[in-house]
Amino acid sequence: MTITTKLPIVEDRSIRDSAKRVFLPVREVQEAWRYRDLILFLVRRDVTARYKRSLLGIAWTMLNPLGMMIVLSIVFSQVFRINTEGYPAYVLSGLIAWAFFAQTSSNAINVLVWGGNLLQQIYIPRSTFAISAIGTGLVNLVLSLVPLFAVMLVIGISLHPTILLAPLAMILLGMFSLGVGLMISTIGIYFADIVEMYAILLTAWMYLTPIIYPLDILPANVQAWLRFNPMLHLVELFRSLVFYGKLPTLENWLISIGFALATLLIGWLVFTGKSDEFAYRT
């Protein structure tokens, strides 16, 4: 049996030396960029795997927040007698932004666990898995805008041109989620039950963010405290653009950008500083 194919000449003749100290956070950025096609394939894998098998796949992405919206709308209008204008769309816009954050930041560790076996055998920049989780989340987030627009049309809220700026808000949400996801993953090196603990934290965190209630129903001093919650600003930014249809204040932009950048930076530094330890934890 013969192989007729000519094998191409190997391009990469890099010499790797463990004694050569590199600055890991920068190195990891370069490596993640080099593996950008992998990130794309991982996103495509997760999206197709989710939607391929069942036609209902896409529907589920949309139905879950819709169901929440219906329940919450009934509870808030009938039980608590809150009359926020367009409450169903208000709550839905908050829910999809929250779902994006909650799912992607906890998924970052799940994909790392999935890749664990591979990461023991081949060199892959470890951040690629977390980044791909954000990519998949962004695809789902865009898809879940469809039911939001449908609801807005039904209850008579018109779409505004500010929606065109929504991708900026989504990117900031993505950066923040990646930062948090990387921190959670780093803790996950040491404790496997971080996922469960994080789920509990997320529930509390959601109630401390004006997702299902309007911020102004809270007393002023509580409102002031909640301003320390980054998600409050990021959700507000997203909501201004897609629901209220007004340009967010400069303050809102700057605080959101600040939180997103700082969280991503800290998450990246923490993660890359510890990522060599992954191999030591089997």
Add this chain to the structure above:
Amino acid sequence: MDKAVVVLEDVTVSYRLQREQYHTFKEFAIRSLQGRVRYENLLALDSVSLKVYKGDVFGLIGANGAGKTTLLRLVAWVMQPTSGRVIVCGRVAPLLAMGAGFHPELTGRENIFLNGALLGFNRRQIEKLFDQIVDFAELRDFIDAPLRTYSSGMMARLGFAVATAEMPDILIVDEVLSVGDIAFQEKSAERIRQFREQGATILMVSHSMESVQKMCNRAVWLDHGRIAKNGKAQEVVQSFKDYMGIQN
């Protein structure tokens, strides 16, 4: 051919093990409060120095837990030594455990791209190698079917074809080559032989002394993280056999 492609200088890898294994924060918190967290160090590799030269077929032998897998991880660059120095020249490609990195819902085609990217190729490179991979795996007719419809032999063939689509400088073979049916086994052995002729270095771990003797020119015998013997494959295997014979 005396260029060293893998150099280990006084390499130590020590895993910090908790004496009682805690994998959850809950347990850790309880034990910490009780002041009962203790660690002990497990030396997977203890001051190991060795060189692998270009073109070698280098065998790693030893009992389970002797440090063979850890050594491969250092070469594959998935792990950094606790102390000492590791130098690796060139592209390293491991033959992955069967099915690793594949997704059952994706088609064979999509899996080739995913798996290729995991091995560090970009889209353009995989497109170039694509036809050659499909032909080698003999899966032309099934390439657009989801992987879950493949037999284990087909999956193994695909994995081997992707991993060896381009000749690496260093090929890592963990455990014996037992991929697919006899015909494919011969075909894959032939490809590895070609790599060797073209100057690739092969690092293999095997529990089969016969195949180490047959395929390797050099070998190292690891015992509890230390090098027990390093030299010609025949001699190292012989000493290992003698040692095991005495023990039994």
